[in-house]
Amino acid sequence: MRFRSSHLVLGLITVLTMATGGSVRAAPASGVLRIGMDVDAGTLDPRLANDTTARRVIEQIYDGLVELDPQLQPRAALAESWSQVSPTVWVFTLRKNVRFHDGTPLTAADVVFTYTTLLDPNLRAPLRSLYIPITKIEAVDDATVRITLSAPYAPLLKYADMGIVSRKSVEQMGADYATHPVGTGPYKFVSWQRNSSITLEANAGYWKGAPRLSQVVFSIIPDNTTRAAALEAGDVDLIHSPLSPQDVTRLKTVPRISVTEMTGLGLTYLNMNTVDPILRDVRVRRALASLIPQQTIVKHIYREMDRPATSILLPAWSGIFTGDIAQPTHDITRAKALLAEAGWRATDDGTLSKDGQKLSLVIRTHSEDPNRIQVVELLVSILRSSGIDARAEITEFPALTQALLAGNYQVALLGWLGLVDPDRGMFNQFNSKGSQNWEKYNNAQVDALLNEGRQQSNPGDRARIYREVARIIAADLPYYVLTYQGYIVAVQRRVVGFVPNPTGNFRALWNTSVP
């Protein structure tokens, strides 16, 4: 056939007409919930999961011994009841007649298997360090599990929401288990298109009763703006943090969409290397903190999606949090005085120096978060106008983490997520032997307090202990906490019954419906 341009044009028109198909978008199916996530899950094995999407999907496929309610209190899940028979021994009684998705019954052996393998260094479970105090776990009988600890461990229940895996399936499938999960949860795994979508369907035999949705589809849309646009266009029904502040502001104005904001379990902070020659002096750290326009940053860069932080205590830790403990606030005069007191004098061109050395600071953060990049840009320009030779260094997360591990940094803007318990937010970070104490903070009093807090179950004592730690941290400033991260969920109004949880978990999907 001859090459005729008119044929091509005709063909193109046909294609375009089909593609824009009568312009009316098909109404979404009822009973199906489509969720937009920012990253692809790494694995669907709950013991190995290390990203938010994996956790959200795993929450549907698996149950833990307990689950955490919106007030972060544990409530019964696979464990019907539990008791602490001695300071270091806990006994959990399992629910009867629970089955895995492949029909096999749940027994204590599965629980023992889950935790034993979790603690095995060869499995390389990312959260292993949270479970180290467990020295022994055994099945007393098919429905009873006994956990023995090396020392009293208050946060144990908070971490007992770890999904329980099917021992038989894991032993049968080996590494394939990570992509063909078998759990006891409200939704069953159907399929996983890498970097595209994960599909789940209802588990009619769920122990709590059949879930109200027939299908849940997680779509992976990495770009924040595109994800928000997808929600607006009706391509997905639900999205949550991380979100761009300007998208949140706009979504609030869309009538079809309901936006819920609450304070989450994360914080954004400046990590200051306490063994760096310049930052070793606590006055310099306090001066730095006093130069940070916290309110402005929260208002303009985060558009009040997050809240200004006062200390290392999270508002979500009810009973422990108090706003009375506060870090240095924005005060330029005090900053200048502190720097002068520390011996930094202004030279002719305005830069500060001491003993012939300039006050040089490199502020690092990771390139994946545009808000943090803006904060660092702003800080650098503020510091420069105060005479500090400041510079930004933006790298990808792995390169930044490597620098942190090596202690090869001065100041880094970072965050923590999922801080369900003060121990989670303080122990590894500030204990001199803590595995995430990159800033090499070393304070014997804090060490003692943190060890005590770990073992102390009495709420009153815990409050006292952690407040004291927070007070010391607010004075010593190995961390300057910038914001308490907000947790935001934006959902189409036609979705009924979704209750957001500040931990970010989606356990509420069991009771959600899309008419």
Added chain:
Amino acid sequence: MGRYLVRRLLLLVPVVLGAATIAFALVLLLPGDPAIALLGQEVSGAELVRFRHLLGLDRPVPVQLGLYFLRIARGDFGTSVTLHTPVLGLISSTLPATLELAVTSLVLAVGCGIPLGVYAARRRGRFPDTLAMLVAQLGVSVPVFWLGVLLILLFAVKLNWLPSFGRGVPLIAAIVTGNLAGLTDSLRHLLLPAVTLAFFNLALLSRVTRWALLEVLEEDYVRTARAKGQRERIVLTHHALRNALLPVVTIVGLQFGSALGGAVVTETIYGWPGMGRLVVQAIGQRDFPVVQGAILVLALLFSLVNGGVDLLYAFIDPRIRYD
């Protein structure tokens, strides 16, 4: 011809080996540790050391390189550090998506670019020509990602005609099964990304076609054909176009290569689950096995395409031996 074919194929081998070595070296030089990608911020110094040992990263470099080649020869591309699946599986599930996008965009570019170029050539010097070439000039000047975001905002959000992200039913599957609904879904997801990717090539092709055609129209045999009284349309298509298409064909072949590369940005914007996006994420997360495997596969593909273009060229005109 046969000898040329064999020679060309043989030349592929050192090229691919060289590319594989570079891929290996690049990954080795990347600052950052795969253990961090795996274990996140919770990682400790001891875990890191243990993990490096497990991955064989503490062996001397030549040993690592040798082992790497041995594994590749066996077809073992390793396992992704962050996604816990075999790299080959990841590649085989994402490559079709990228190919679908690249090929569709190429079809669009060729289907619109060449006719546009012909049109402009026929109206040389007059207003339509100037306008078309101006648009084409703009087309090769606009950054791809800007165009992509604009298109999403206009067509997906403001007008709500097309989906804003993701891939629909795989196109080949939809065509083969004759499923009309599936085909519509497939095309609707494909349209915006394909247009974004095609834009630059479309503009380029129209310019090249116009130039090539004008060149050829000056040739003697065209004048002869005209003198013999042939109809202008026959002159154009039978004589001129066929010869003008020669350089155009080369460019189209090379554009396939550039489409594969350009897919990287387009896939990121549209959430298209292809290999470009996979590699960019893998680089960011220091997922070494994925980066190495994907770059190797892409290099192989590229070399094959380039070699294919050369062969096609030699086939079309035996006088030409691009060497």
Added chain:
Amino acid sequence: MRLLTRGSATTKSIAPRRRLTVSGWVGAGLLGIILLVASAPRLFTRADPQGGDITARLAPPSPGHALGTDHLGRDLLARLVYGARSSLLVAVTSVGGAVGVGVTLGLAAGFYGRGIDTTIMRVVDVFLAFPGILLALALVAVFGAGVGSVIAALILVSWTQYARVVRAATLAEKGREYVAAARTIGAGDLHIVVRHILPNVSSPVVILATLGMGSAVVAESTLSFLGMGVPPPAPSWGWTLAFGTRYLRDAPHIATFSGLAIMATVLGFNLLGDGIRDLLDPRFRPQ
């Protein structure tokens, strides 16, 4: 890539023009303006590109800010004016470097032939086996963020086109009479290559280089979009456009104006490159 065809004996050749085309002049004019902006920024703006009032961020154009403000409240016109320097620097140095490497290797390959030629061409093939943007991305990741890294990466990604073109042209020139003549009077290899061959193969290089600078500007902005370009707080067009696309709905002016700046520059290089091609060597067609 130069077509090595034996031309028809009666082909009417297209004579090179004597003067630059109108569009070539337009391109030169555009570039002239941008060059002026880069070298004398104070002529165009008094604002400070580094300082800004964050409470006035993302503001649309107004009497105080001719093009509005960016995401940190800095004057957008100032950011773009001072960014011109950075973009042009990246474009010129990366192309300059690529030309240096490519021309040298191309001359060597074409002139000496055989072993050297095969080796160099295989190296070219290896480099060409990688999708450009991915290689650039990986290289910037390896070198670490910074202007130098971006330039080095762009050089490594783009030198091959110059090598190929120069090699083909050198092969053609090598057999010419003046080369044989030069040899008979005892001229050394280096002398022949530099004084005789190089000037005759330079036209395609000039054309490619001009067009290449436009591509370099776009490449830098693409790398910034992927998070790997010239890092802040330097006023880079790429970063501004990258951030601008995130705020496209609330503050479209950022992406619009920075995109226009990039487009104008690339357009300038393209028009000038086409004009130079018509001037020097109309048969040449770059890829």
